[in-house]
Each structure stands twice: as C-alpha cells, then as structure tokens.
Amino acid sequence: MLNIVGDHATYHLKYDAPLTSDLDGLAEASSNWVGRSSSPDDLSSLGSKAWHEAHKFPGQIATMLVPADCAWGETDNLGPIIKPSEPQKLMIVI
Numbered sequence: 001m002l003n004i005v006g007d008h009a010t011y012h013l014k015y016d017a018p019l020t021s022d023l024d025g026l027a028e029a030s031s032n033w034v035g036r037s038s039s040p041d042d043l044s045s046l047g048s049k050a051w052h053e054a055h056k057f058p059g060q061i062a063t064m065l066v067p068a069d070c071a072w073g074e075t076d077n078l079g080p081i082i083k084p085s086e087p088q089k090l091m092i093v094i
Helices: 023-030 040-054 068-072
Strands: 002-007 035-038 062-067
Touching: 002 023, 002 035, 002 040, 023 035, 023 062, 035 040, 040 062, 040 068, 062 068
Parallel strands: 002 062, 035 062
Antiparallel strands: none
C-alpha cells in the first residue's frame, strides 16, 4: 500500500498553525516506511523509493508526506525506474 499524504507548504510549517499535525509521527505509527519530500526536485525519486518499499515481501505500507509547494512546484527531475523484485519462494513445512 502506498499512501500519499499532503502537508502545509514548507515555508508555512514554521508558523505552527492550528491545523498543523504531527504527520510524521502518525505515519510512522502506521507505516513500515515513511519519507518526506523537501522540494519538487526530490518528489519523483521519493515516489520511486516509496513504491519499492511498498512492494517488499510480503507487502508493506509506505507513506509519502508531500508539502503543498513540493506537489505544485515544477521540476525536470525524473525518478529512477525500479523493476519489481522477483517473488520470494516460501518453504512450507508440515
């Protein structure tokens, strides 16, 4: 499962507005992996990393925290293409 969670713009977080939440703590409590974007330039690589983490056997929960300005900002960066890993073989012992 891959969650994409929006947050206040990076320049707005310093004001600790009433609607600001501890999204990192909330995500860490319910996810196997959490990543936070810090600029539009790292968003695609973060997405690739999150996808990779979510597909680890037997399936993981990955959460991307994306501040608004990172989501709407422009970039020419493309994330790496990650091939899915081969399924792991299970040994059943009876």
